[in-house]
Amino acid sequence: xxxxxxxxxxxxxxxxxxxxxxxxxxxxxxxxxxxxxxxxxxxxxxxxxxxxxxxxxxxxxxxxxxxxxxxxxxxxxxxxxxxxxxxxxxxxxxxxxxxxxxxxxxxxxxxxxxxxxxxxxxxxxxxxxxxxxxxxxxxxxxxxxxxxxxxxxxxxxxxxxxxxxxxxxxxxxxxxxxxxxxxxxxxxxxxxxxxxxxxxxxxxxxxxxxxxxxxxxxxxxxxxxxxxxxxxxxxxxxxxxxxxxxxxxxxxxxxxxxxxxxxxxxxxxxxxxxxxxxxxxxxxxxxxxxxxxxxxxxxxxxxxxxxxxxxxxxxxxxxxxxxxxxxxxxxxxxxxxxxxxxxxxxxxxxxxxxxxxxxxxxxxxxxxxxxxxxxxxxxxxxxxxxxxxxxxxxxxxxxxxxxxxxxxxxxxxxxxxxxxxxxxxxxxxxxxxxxxxxxxxxxxxxxxxxxxxxxxxxxxxxxxxxxxxxxxxxxxxxxxxxxxxxxxxxxxxxxxxxxxxxxxxxxxxxxxxxxxxxxxxxxxxxxxxxxxxxxxxxxxxxxxxxxxxxxxxxxxxxxxxxxxxxxxxxxxxxxxxxxxxxxxxxxxxxxxxxxxxxxxxxxxxxxxxxxxxxxxxxxxxxxxxxxxxxxxxxxxxxxxxxxxxxxxxxxxxxxxxxxxxxxxxxxxxxxxxxxxxxxxxxxxxxxxxxxxxxxxxxxxxxxxxxxxxxxxxxxxxxxxxxxxxxxxxxxxxxxxxxxxxxxxxxxxxxxxxxxxxxxxxxxxxxxxxxxxxxxxxxxxxxxxxxxxxxxxxxxxxxxxxxxxxxxxxxxxxxxxxxxxxxxxxxxxxxxxxxxxxxxxxxxxxxxxxxxxxxxxxxxxxxxxxxxxxxxxxxxxxxxxxxxxxxxxx
RNA sequence: GCGAGCGUGGUGGAAUCGGUAGACACGCCAGACUUAAAAUCUGUUGUCCGUAUGGACGUGGGGGUUCAAGUCCCCCCGCUCGCACCA
Numbered sequence: 001x002x003x004x005x006x007x008x009x010x011x012x013x014x015x016x017x018x019x020x021x022x023x024x025x026x027x028x029x030x031x032x033x034x035x036x037x038x039x040x041x042x043x044x045x046x047x048x049x050x051x052x053x054x055x056x057x058x059x060x061x062x063x064x065x066x067x068x069x070x071x072x073x074x075x076x077x078x079x080x081x082x083x084x085x086x087x088x089x090x091x092x093x094x095x096x097x098x099x100x101x102x103x104x105x106x107x108x109x110x111x112x113x114x115x116x117x118x119x120x121x122x123x124x125x126x127x128x129x130x131x132x133x134x135x136x137x138x139x140x141x142x143x144x145x146x147x148x149x150x151x152x153x154x155x156x157x158x159x160x161x162x163x164x165x166x167x168x169x170x171x172x173x174x175x176x177x178x179x180x181x182x183x184x185x186x187x188x189x190x191x192x193x194x195x196x197x198x199x200x201x202x203x204x205x206x207x208x209x210x211x212x213x214x215x216x217x218x219x220x221x222x223x224x225x226x227x228x229x230x231x232x233x234x235x236x237x238x239x240x241x242x243x244x245x246x247x248x249x250x251x252x253x254x255x256x257x258x259x260x261x262x263x264x265x266x267x268x269x270x271x272x273x274x275x276x277x278x279x280x281x282x283x284x285x286x287x288x289x290x291x292x293x294x295x296x297x298x299x300x301x302x303x304x305x306x307x308x309x310x311x312x313x314x315x316x317x318x319x320x321x322x323x324x325x326x327x328x329x330x331x332x333x334x335x336x337x338x339x340x341x342x343x344x345x346x347x348x349x350x351x352x353x354x355x356x357x358x359x360x361x362x363x364x365x366x367x368x369x370x371x372x373x374x375x376x377x378x379x380x381x382x383x384x385x386x387x388x389x390x391x392x393x394x395x396x397x398x399x400x401x402x403x404x405x406x407x408x409x410x411x412x413x414x415x416x417x418x419x420x421x422x423x424x425x426x427x428x429x430x431x432x433x434x435x436x437x438x439x440x441x442x443x444x445x446x447x448x449x450x451x452x453x454x455x456x457x458x459x460x461x462x463x464x465x466x467x468x469x470x471x472x473x474x475x476x477x478x479x480x481x482x483x484x485x486x487x488x489x490x491x492x493x494x495x496x497x498x499x500x501x502x503x504x505x506x507x508x509x510x511x512x513x514x515x516x517x518x519x520x521x522x523x524x525x526x527x528x529x530x531x532x533x534x535x536x537x538x539x540x541x542x543x544x545x546x547x548x549x550x551x552x553x554x555x556x557x558x559x560x561x562x563x564x565x566x567x568x569x570x571x572x573x574x575x576x577x578x579x580x581x582x583x584x585x586x587x588x589x590x591x592x593x594x595x596x597x598x599x600x601x602x603x604x605x606x607x608x609x610x611x612x613x614x615x616x617x618x619x620x621x622x623x624x625x626x627x628x629x630x631x632x633x634x635x636x637x638x639x640x641x642x643x644x645x646x647x648x649x650x651x652x653x654x655x656x657x658x659x660x661x662x663x664x665x666x667x668x669x670x671x672x673x674x675x676x677x678x679x680x681x682x683x684x685x686x687x688x689x690x691x692x693x694x695x696x697x698x699x700x701x702x703x704x705x706x707x708x709x710x711x712x713x714x715x716x717x718x719x720x721x722x723x724x725x726x727x728x729x730x731x732x733x734x735x736x737x738x739x740x741x742x743x744x745x746x747x748x749x750x751x752x753x754x755x756x757x758x759x760x761x762x763x764x765x766x767x768x769x770x771x772x773x774x775x776x777x778x779x780x781x782x783x784x785x786x787x788x789x790x791x792x793x794x795x796x797x798x799x800x801x802x803x804x805x806x807x808x809x810x811x812x813x814x815x816x817x818x819x820x821x822x823x824x825x826x827x828x829x830x831x832x833x834x835x836x837x838x839x840x841x842x843x844x845x846x847x848x849x850x851x852x853x854x855x856x857x858x859x860x861x862x863x864x865x866x867x868x869x870x871x872x873x874x875x876x877x878x879x880x881x882x883x884x885x886x887x888x889x
Numbered sequence: 890g891c892g893a894g895c896g897u898g899g900u901g902g903a904a905u906c907g908g909u910a911g912a913c914a915c916g917c918c919a920g921a922c923u924u925a926a927a928a929u930c931u932g933u934u935g936u937c938c939g940u941a942u943g944g945a946c947g948u949g950g951g952g953g954u955u956c957a958a959g960u961c962c963c964c965c966c967g968c969u970c971g972c973a974c975c976a
Contacts, residue, residue, distance in 0.1 A: 079976050121975085201974075202974080203975065205974080206974085206975090251893055328891075328972050331890090334890095461973080461974080534975090535973095572894080573971070575970080577972095689901090690914070691902065703900095707914095757913085760913080761903070761912065762912095765913065837957090838908095839957095877956090884908045884957085
C-alpha cells in the first residue's frame, strides 16, 4: 500500500489558535512562529492519519501463525483511575518500542491491553461523591482508553478486557473451584485491621498512624475466618526456581528470596516450672541459648489467650498490645511493650528459671509465636531487657575485644569468627554459622531439639470484606457446610442494586443476593459475602490475554502458542507481591489444567522501569489555614530574575527537585496536554531519552521542547534530502554508509538491551552526521530512510511520514528491520590513551590488530613517556590490547 | 525497625569486563541571519590556576584494595521502593 505523506506548505496551514495558546501556556519561551522551510512538522496532522493507516492494514492484530516465531510483550495493566499519567506513557512506550521492533524483525507479536478494574478507589468514590462503582469504573476505562489511543501504541485492542467484566471474573471463580478441588484453598482465622467506630475492616492504607482514616479511631487487630491460597506449600519451589529467571533483575530475585525467607533453625520446648503446657520455640540462633534472659510469647499465643481469661491486668495489656495496624512495619516500629506473666520456664541445659513475658513485637504468624531472647546479640531484645531490667549475658566476643555489651548489641556477620564464652557444645573460636550447625547437631543428638527449615512466606489471604471485587463462589449451608457453587451457575454476579451510605460490605446486607439455595442439597443457604483480593485478578490476566473470549479460563492451544510472556515491563513496586503471586498462580493453573507445564514461570524476562518525577513547587510565603503546605502546579509558576515565583501573585516558591509525580503534591504533568501541544511522538521520544529506563526520569518542560525541536530537525532534514536532485553526487558516500551501519548496530543493541536512552543518543548523533554529510543524493536518501526505520519504534508516526515522503515501499512498520554489515563496523586504526602512573598523559594511534609488543615499543617511544622516564626504565608497563597503556615510573 | 536499590558538571544523564570521567541533550555565552526579536544555523562550555603550552582538583562524605576505582570492599550521610487488605 501507499499512503501520501503529510508535508504541507505553510501558507495553506493556519494554525488553530487554541493549539498555539496551549503551547504557550506550557512553554512560554518556545514560540512556534515563522516558517523556516517549505513545510512544517505538524504532529496533529500526521499522527491520526498514520493511526488510521495502521488500523486499516490491521497490523497490530495478533494472530496465531505456526510458521512464525511468536513474541509476547506485556506491560503491567493499569488501574482505571480515569487519567493516564506520564508513568503510563513511559511504561507503554517502552513496551511499544519492543513490540514494534520485534514486529519489524518478523515475529508474530502479541501486545495486549486491559484494566485492573476491581479495587477500593471505586468504592471510595461511591462513598465520597455517590454513584455506582461499576459506572465509575467503566467510565474511567472509556476515558483512559481515549487518552491512550493518541499515543499510537501497537496494541491489539481486540483482546481488551477489564477484570470486573463478569466474563473475566466468572472464569476466575471457576478456577477458584478447580483450585479447591486440588486442595490449594482453605479457610482459617486471620488478623485484620478493625475500626471500632465505623465497625468495618480497614486496608493497611486506610490506617494512618494507627488510626482509621475516616473515624480517627484507634485501630485494633481482630480475628476473622478467611480464605487462603496455599502458596506456602510452594515455598521451596518458588525459591529454587528463581535461579532459572536469568532475565529478571537480580534485585527482584534477591527481594523475592528474602521475602520467601528460608531459614534453618532449632525447634525445642521450654518446660514450665508450674507444670503447664511446654512452650515450643523456634530460633535461628540456637548457638546463643546460653545468653537467654527471658522467654517471649506473642500476645496472640495460646498461653497468652488462656491467661487473659482470669487476669484482667494481662487482658488489658493484650488489648493495648493489639492496638495499631497489622503491618510488619507498624509492629516493628511500635514502642516495645512487655508483660511478665509470672510463669517460669526451665532452661533446657542449665535448668535456670527464665521468666515468660508477653511482648508486642513477637508475631504469632512466624515460627511458633514464641522465642527466647538473647539481648547481648539482638538489638531489639537488648532494648527490651534494658527497659524491663532483665539480665544481659554475653555468649561470644569479638576476637580482639571482650568488652561486655552495654546498650549496643554485638551482632557480627554469621560468617565472622568470634570467641565463645564457655559454650555448651564445646565451641571456642568459630563463626556464627558453624556454631548454629554445631548447636543443632548437639541438640539433636542430646534429644532436646530438632533442626527445622522454615519459611517466612505465609499463605495468601484472599478474603476481602468489600463489594467491588470478584465474589468468592462459595455457599454456606447449615447441613452441607462450605459448598462451592456449581460451575453452570457461574459467574456469581455482583448485584447492581447496592448502596454505600453505610460502612461495611454491601453484600453482607443484601438479602436477596446473599440468600440462595445450597448447590448440594438445595436447602436455603447463604452466599459467601467476601470478595477476592485484587491481586487474584492480576495473577492470571497475562494468561487470559492469550484467549480473552474463551469460555474456559484459558484455551490450551492458544496458551501453548503464546505463553510465556517474553518481555514483561512494570514498576519495581511490584517486585514482590504481584510477581510472586503470579508465579504461584501459574503453578496452580498448571495443576488445575489451565496452563501448560512450560508456563509455570510465566515471565521469561522482566524489566522494572523507574518513575517519572517532577519538581515540587511549594509556596514559601503562605500555608493553608490548617497550616498545611500549599503546592502549585507546574503551569502556575514561572522564573523571574532567577527566582521561581507564582505567576499570579508573585509569591516566592520553594522548589524541591525530582519527586514522584503525585496528585497531593500537584507536581503532575498531564500527558493529554503534552500530546495536544507537541504530539505523541515528542512525548514518546522524551520519556525514552536521557534517563536509563530502570531509573527515574525527571519531566521538564525544557526537555519536552528539546525533543520537539529535534523531531522538527529530522523533518527538515527529510525535506532537504527529498528536494535534492536524485542524480546529484557528492563526497563521503562511503563514510556516510559506514556511519549508517554503525547507527543500525548501536540502535539495535540499544533496543535489545533496554538501553533506549543510549539508542536515542545514537540517533541524535546519526542525525547530526547526515545533516553535515556532503554525500550524494542516493547515499543521503538511504541514510534518512534507515534513520526512519531506526526511529520507527520510538516515533512511529514521524517515521512513517518520512518513509512515505522518501518513496518507501508500504508501511515502515512492515519493512524488515535493517541489518548492520559487520565488515562496515571495524576500525582500522584505534586511539589508545597512555597513562603515566595511572593518569592520562598522552595518546597513540595504532593499527587495531597491532601486537602487544609493538604497542609497548610505540608507547615507550612516545614523547610524553620519554620526558617522564627521563632516561630511566619504567617500573612496570601495562598494555591492555585495544584499551589502554599504563607506564608506572 | 527489616529487606532492596540509587547518589556523576549549572541541568537530565553517558561510561559492555576495574582501563581516556562527562557521550548525547538542555541551559549559558559568543557569532551568523534579521530593522529588531523569536525561530533556525555555527562555535565555546566540569571546576580552579595560567595569556598560552600546561597543571591541579573532580563521580554524596570518610577510609581501603589495585599499575589503574564512578565501577570492587568497609563505615557514614541523603533519597526512593517494598513490608503480606493500595494498585
